Amino acid sequence: MLTTVRGFKDILYPQSELFTAIEIAAREIFKIYNYKEIRLPTVEYYELFVKSTGETTDIVEKEMYKFEDQSKRMLALRPEGTPGIVRAYINSNLNLKGENSKFFYIGNMFRAERPQAGRYREFEQIGAEYLGNASPYADAEVIMMLDSFLKKLGIKSYTPEINSIGCTECRKKYRGVLINHLKNIDLCDDCKNRIGRNPLRVLDCKTDRDKLKDIPHIELCTDCRTHYESVKNILTTNNLKFKENYFLVRGLDYYTRTVFEFKTDQLGSQDAVASGGRYDTLVKSMGGPDSPSVGWAAGVERIAMLVEKNDTLIKEKDLFFVVSMDKAYSEYCLKILTELRKNNIRADFSNFSVSIKSQLRSANSNGAKYALIIGDDEYKTNTITLKNLSNGEQKKTNLNEIIQIMH
RNA sequence: GUGGCUGUAGCUCAAUUGGUAGAGCAUCCGGUUGUGGCCCGGAAGGUCGCGGGUUCAAACCCCGUCAGCCACCCCA
Numbered sequence: 422m423l424t425t426v427r428g429f430k431d432i433l434y435p436q437s438e439l440f441t442a443i444e445i446a447a448r449e450i451f452k453i454y455n456y457k458e459i460r461l462p463t464v465e466y467y468e469l470f471v472k473s474t475g476e477t478t479d480i481v482e483k484e485m486y487k488f489e490d491q492s493k494r495m496l497a498l499r500p501e502g503t504p505g506i507v508r509a510y511i512n513s514n515l516n517l518k519g520e521n522s523k524f525f526y527i528g529n530m531f532r533a534e535r536p537q538a539g540r541y542r543e544f545e546q547i548g549a550e551y552l553g554n555a556s557p558y559a560d561a562e563v564i565m566m567l568d569s570f571l572k573k574l575g576i577k578s579y580t581p582e583i584n585s586i587g588c589t590e591c592r593k594k595y596r597g598v599l600i601n602h603l604k605n606i607d608l609c610d611d612c613k614n615r616i617g618r619n620p621l622r623v624l625d626c627k628t629d630r631d632k633l634k635d636i637p638h639i640e641l642c643t644d645c646r647t648h649y650e651s652v653k654n655i656l657t658t659n660n661l662k663f664k665e666n667y668f669l670v671r672g673l674d675y676y677t678r679t680v681f682e683f684k685t686d687q688l689g690s691q692d693a694v695a696s697g698g699r700y701d702t703l704v705k706s707m708g709g710p711d712s713p714s715v716g717w718a719a720g721v722e723r724i725a726m727l728v729e730k731n732d733t734l735i736k737e738k739d740l741f742f743v744v745s746m747d748k749a750y751s752e753y754c755l756k757i758l759t760e761l762r763k764n765n766i767r768a769d770f771s772n773f774s775v776s777i778k779s780q781l782r783s784a785n786s787n788g789a790k791y792a793l794i795i796g797d798d799e800y801k802t803n804t805i806t807l808k809n810l811s812n813g814e815q816k817k818t819n820l821n822e823i824i825q826i827m828h
Numbered sequence: 829g830u831g832g833c834u835g836u837a838g839c840u841c842a843a844u845u846g847g848u849a850g851a852g853c854a855u856c857c858g859g860u861u862g863u864g865g866c867c868c869g870g871a872a873g874g875u876c877g878c879g880g881g882u883u884c885a886a887a888c889c890c891c892g893u894c895a896g897c898c899a900c901c902c903c904a
Contacts (some may be wrong), residue, residue, distance in 0.1 A: 424877090427895065479902055483829065501904085534902065535829065536895090546904060672902065682903090693903055720904025746862055779857075781864035786855095789864095796862050810864065 428533070428542025435735060439725050440545065442734040443574060444527055447547045447719075450570045454562070456523040456549055461505035463529065467495040473504035473703060475674025477619065484532040498531035502548040502718060503675075503700070510552055511709035522552040522712070539691035539723050548697075550716035552704065557651035560679045560699060560715050561659070564652075567683065567695055567717050568661055574734065576727045579694055581661065583681040584669040585649035586621065587641045589702065595639040596620055602636055621670045638667045645678055652679055671696070675703040679715065687727060694727065695719035738767045739791065741823075742784035742810075745773040746796035754795050757805065757820060764824045784810060793823075 425431065432440060451458070467487045474481050486498040499505055506524055509515070515522055527547050534540060549566065551559045564581065571579060586592060599620045608616075608623065616623065624636070641649060656663055663681075671680050680698035688694075697717025704712035728734060741761055745754045751773040761768040771783035777794070784792045794806040799817075807823060808815035 424895070479829095484902080530904080532903080533829090535900095536897090537899090538897065540903075544904065548904095690899065690901095691903080695904070718904060723904060744863080776858085777863055778859095779864095782856095783864090785864045792864075794863065798862085806863090808863075813864085815863085 426542075428536040430541065436725065438735050439728065440721055443721055443724055443728065444547070446573050446734075447525070447527065447570055450566060450573060451525045451549065454523070454566050455521065456525040456551075456566075459506060459509055459524050459526055461499070461502060461509065461526055461528060463499055464496050465499055465505060465508070467497040469504050469508055470497055470500060473507060473675060473707060474501060478672055478674055480532060480672065484534055486531050486533060499528075500530055500532045501673075502526045502528065502530065502546055503550060503673075503703075503716060506548075506550045506716075507552075507704055507707055507709065507714075510704065510712070511707060516553055516710050516712060521554075523549070524552070525549045537689075537691065539688045539720075539726060541722060545721035546718045547721060548716060548718035550714060552714040553710075553712040554715075555701065555713035557648050557655060557679075560648075560652045561655035563697065563715050563717060564656060564663075564681060565659060565661055567697075567719065570719070571683065571694070571724070574724065574728050576694075576724065578687050578727060579683045579685045581663040581681060581683050582666040582669055583653070583656075583663050583679065584666050585639070585641060585645060585652075585678050586670055586676060586680055586698075587639055587645045588677050591639060591642050591645050592621070598637060598640075599623075622672065624668045624670050648678055671698055675700040675706075677701045681717070683719075685723075685727060688723060691723060693720070694723050740787060740789040741766055741768040741791050741793055742780075742787060742789035743768060743770045743793045744777060744780040744784060744795065745770075746777055746794070748774040750795045750800050753800055757793060757795070760820055760824070764827070766824070766827050 448458075467485075470481050470485060476482070480500050485500050488496055490496055506526060510522060510524075525548060528545065529543050530546050531543050533542055536542060549563060551563055564583070568581065587595065600616060603616055603620060603623060653663075653665075666682075669680055669682060671682075676698040678699040678701065680696075682696035683694045684692045685694050686692065695717055697715070699713070699715040701713035704710065704714060743754045743758050743761075745751060754770065754773055758768050758770060769787060769789070771780050771787075773780075781792060789810055792808040792810055794808060794815075796806070799805055804817050804819050805823065806815055807818050
């Protein structure tokens with residue numbers, strides 16, 4: 422038996438419908454905030470992610486699907502969306518259009534991690550990026566937009582956490598301070614490795630959390646501090662509740678200043694529903710114009726798990742089920758079906774050749790609101806018996822009447 | 829990637845100390861003349877994840893493998 426590959430899965434109905442509902446909700450929010458869609462390619466040059474996401478990040482180092490194609494080019498399945506957006510922005514000179522460079526994307530990402538519930542090797546992300554705006558209002562807008570997106574879906578069990586990791590200069594200084602302190606602490610093996618490579622990540626360690634209590638926080642330069650304070654103030658005046666988390670650092674190289682993560686306590690260790698931050702130097706470092714930017718990405722599977730209990734998102738039209746007393750009326754029934762559908766009425770049938778009992782049972786299990794019953798009588802008089810399946814009431818009518826009522 | 833738990837009908841789970849599988853729900857058909865949901869009857873459905881090994885004999889033991897889950901790691 423052929424199965425799906427580890428970490429890859431079918432998304433069946435009704436989950437597929439839920440995913441669509443989530444995407445629609447996101448698109449509505451993006452319209453309101455004036456973000457424009459970019460449909461990115463799934464495959465990019467491997468180098469793109471090395472240069473943007475970062476050579477020493479786990480994503481690039483051990484989770485990325487990379488391969489050589491027929492002409493020996495080193496390619497990769499995208500592990501995240503931001504590098505693609507930045508590349509597209511540079512390639513198409515989108516900064517010269519004069520309009521705000523506010524973009525969103527919806528698409529599958531690939532990371533070869535060990536799978537778990539809420540963590541797959543192919544997963545869907547909805548992301549937003551605001552390029553070329555250094556103002557703290559851009560940070561705040563992006564965060565508030567994410568918050569209203571989750572609220573729109575009826576999700577309540579999450580907490581926005583934010584932090585500032587400063588600019589390149591702030592971090593360079595902090596790195597020295599941090600290493601000095603960490604030297605004197607007996608850290609776990611993972612953290613010992615991190616000291617040399619990316620000491621900031623030690624702060625995120627769960628096993629050593631208690632030992633890190635007295636570690637000094639990053640000392641932000643005046644500009645970075647002002648920016649961070651502004652972001653927090655804007656959020657507060659706009660009633661967005663957040664938690665400051667000095668231990669929040671991100672695993673992608675390009676972040677500067679504001680970083681944030683929307684966490685939930687409902688999904689075990691897969692607690693990040695959405696996250697993002699500012700990346701002021703990325704675009705320039707990729708060969709583009711100086712464009713300080715900020716953005717986020719949200720995981721659709723994780724969002725779906727939080728929405729699942731709440732089925733109000735999926736609202737379907739009433740279903741009409743055509744039932745035939747005898748297969749002799751099949752053609753007549755099919756005509757009715759076709760007419761209904763032409764008039765945008767949701768209609769279905771099961772099998773005109775089986776007993777009326779099983780056809781009605783099908784109507785029931787398909788969730789039909791009405792059954793249209795055709796027998797000898799109806800056939801001869803060109804009428805339809807319309808049965809309301811929720812209360813059992815039925816009456817004789819005809820096709821035109823049904824269509825009129827539905828309009 | 830590391831450690832651990834799990835894998836029997838569509839679903840949820842049983843199967844005494846190893847003796848070649850069962851229930852509930854779901855499915856399908858039926859319960860007489862033109863009617864569903866409840867009830868009743870019947871039927872169908874399993875190479876016991878897959879491959880080896882031990883044994884007279886394995887769903888049960890051993891090894892491998894695939895997949896899922898939990899924690900770590902990482903992150904959406």
